[in-house]
Structures are given as C-alpha cells and as structure tokens.
C-alpha cells in the first residue's frame with residue numbers, strides 16, 4: 371500500500387455505558403477510494419466524527435498526513451484538507467445552489483467573486499450546472515445530495531469523508547451518482563465513504579472496513595468482505611451475500 375493520508379490508532383469512544391467505537395485502527399492510503407460498512411448503530415458515523423474532529427476520542431490517535439490531529443477542531447481539519455459530508459443534508463434553503471457551494475469555497479477564497487466562480491466549477495463536477503441559480507429548496511433529494519457533495523468539494527479536500535451520500539436515492543439516481551463519486555476519486559481526492567448501498571461499495575471501493583458493535587470485524591476487498599462469514603452474520607445476511615457473489619461472478623453488481 372502507498373502512504374497513509376489518514377491513520378487512526380486504537381480509537382475508542384463511549385457514550386455513558388455504550389461503547390460506540392472500540393479500539394479501532396485503520397489506515398487510509400493516499401489516492402484510494404475505500405468504504406466503511408456495517409449495521410445500523412455499528413459506530414460508523416461516530417468514527418467519522420472522531421476522525422474529523424466533531425468528537426474527541428476517549429483513547430487513541432488520529433493522524434492526517436502524519437500529523438497528530440487528535441481532537442483538533444473540524445474547521446482546522448478542513449483547512450488541512452479533510453472534509454466530511456453529513457447524512458442529513460441541510461443547505462441554506464433560500465440561497466441559490468451557487469451561493470451554497472460558495473460557502474465551502476470561502477474556506478480558501480476570501481473574495482466572494484472567486485468563491486462564486488469556484489462554485490461553478492464544482493457544480494459542473496457533480497452535475498449541478500443547470501441548477502446553479504435555483505434556490506437550494508427547489509432541489510430534489512438527489513439534487514441535495516449532489517449539493518452536499520459540491521459544498522464539501524469546494525473546500526478543496528485532500529480527503530473526503532462521505533456519510534451515506536446515496537441514502538434515500540432510487541436505483542436510477544444511485545446509478546447516476548456512482549460515476550460522480552468515482553470521478554471525484556479520479557480527480558485525485560482520497561475518498562472514504564460510509565455506505566449501506568452495497569451495489570456502490572462493490573462498484574467503487576478498493577478496500578472495505580466492516581464495523582459491528584463498535585469493533586472492526588473484517589477488512590479486505592469487496593469480494594473478500596462479502597464472503598466473510600462474520601460480515602454475513604453481523605450485517606449482510608445470507609441472501610444479500612449470495613446475490614452480491616452471483617453479481618460479482620457475472621461481472622456486475624447486485
């Protein structure tokens with residue numbers, strides 16, 4: 371593997387008596403497109419929050435580009451080049467799509483005009499060019515997901531943490547979004563995504579980590595983790611695992 375852009379060492383976080391993340395270590399290689407999967411409540415979003423500084427771990431360290439950033443505030447991490455999206459998209463509803471995206475660009479561009487023109491470039495990248503002058507409240511769910519991606523991209527991340535960008539999308543919208551995510555990775559941004567849509571994980575991820583009850587229970591290629599009995603028992607179920615295997619053998623994805 372190449373150098374790690376993000377490295378976490380033995381991270382743990384409890385909420386009262388609940389051990390949400392227990393002793394999790396992983397290395398995200400620079401330039402990779404990887405995924406974090408697992409059942410509801412496994413601790414995936416908590417792990418993202420620990421990585422990006424929205425939560426401080428009880429134990430363990432977070433390194434970004436070899437620098438110890440444990441507990442550092444999210445806006446400082448964004449300046450270093452780590453940006454996350456959120457499951458629940460909350461755009462500034464009355465502002466235009468262009469203005470919403472420009473908010474992200476303001477992280478590195480003080481001048482409003484430059485931020486707005488950077489917003490146009492990013493909108494093109496995520497397929498929102500035609501919506502630039504519409505209020506964000508006019509966007510469909512799929513449009514809002516693209517806007518969330520665009521706002522994050524406008525910060526010029528080196529590492530993008532995507533929290534379920536495909537949730538709530540129909541199969542056609544998912545199929546349209548997969549190449550957008552792939553394009554972001556191909557443009558040189560390292561991407562780590564939390565994703566329940568296994569079709570996307572199978573299609574996109576080079577490496578997958580599986581969390582269950584706060585612990586890392588498996589990791590490997592999509593084919594390896596979907597064939598892992600612990601992952602089948604804890605998350606996928608036998609039917610889904612068999613479907614994914616059959617689709618992979620047929621050269622597609624379920």
Ligand SMILES: Nc1ncnc2c1ncn2[C@@H]1O[C@H](COP(=O)(O)OP(=O)(O)OP(=O)(O)O)[C@@H](O)[C@H]1O
Nearest residue numbers: 385388389390408409410411412413414415416417
């Ligand atoms: N701020 C909090 N206070 C108390 N408990 C929390 C808090 N945040 C998360 N939890 C709990 O920690 C556990 C892990 O939650 P988390 O949201 O990280 O799981 P997840 O894997 O992202 O789940 P999902 O796939 O449903 O989004 C859950 O039991 C959740 O209820």
